[in-house]
Amino acid sequence: xxxxxxxxxxxxxxxxxxxxxxxxxxxxxxxxSERAGYExxxxxxxxxxxxxxxxxxxxxxxxxxxxxKLIVSMDEAxxxxxxxxxxxxxxxxxxxxxxxxxxxxxxxxxRHYYDALQRDxxxxxxxxxxxxxxxxxxxxxxxxxxxxxxx
Numbered sequence: 001x002x003x004x005x006x007x008x009x010x011x012x013x014x015x016x017x018x019x020x021x022x023x024x025x026x027x028x029x030x031x032x033s034e035r036a037g038y039e040x041x042x043x044x045x046x047x048x049x050x051x052x053x054x055x056x057x058x059x060x061x062x063x064x065x066x067x068x069k070l071i072v073s074m075d076e077a078x079x080x081x082x083x084x085x086x087x088x089x090x091x092x093x094x095x096x097x098x099x100x101x102x103x104x105x106x107x108x109x110x111r112h113y114y115d116a117l118q119r120d121x122x123x124x125x126x127x128x129x130x131x132x133x134x135x136x137x138x139x140x141x142x143x144x145x146x147x148x149x150x151x
Contacts, residue, residue: 015138
């Protein structure tokens with residue numbers, strides 16, 4: 001059975017893919033920032049195995065898991081391109097906007113995220129890139145326009 005993708009579906013798929021890449025960059029910036037803080041406060045991380053264990057089990061890093069899970073959800077959606085339709089993409093985009101909220105008070109992701117944004121310009125830049133994408137609307141692909149003539 002042939003699955004035809006509409007321009008709208010292709011637009012949502014592309015937008016979701018761009019947002020996923022921006023979130024990967026943000027995740028990396030957050031992990032790097034948290035790793036630096038951990039090593040300053042607690043001591044060096046000596047192996048990839050130790051680091052992986054810390055990422056999954058240690059309270060210092062565990063707050064990053066909602067972001068990791070969101071990226072995995074996007075990967076799963078993008079692995080089945082025919083299913084990246086408006087509803088699916090919009091849900092994942094809304095989930096991103098809801099997750100990437102920083103608050104000075106409280107606990108969990110929003111509080112840790114606030115601290116990371118205050119502390120690390122790389123995190124702030126990565127957040128700005130992601131925010132630009134989750135605030136904009138997916139656009140259907142447009143035919144390539146001829147280059148403008150320079151007068």
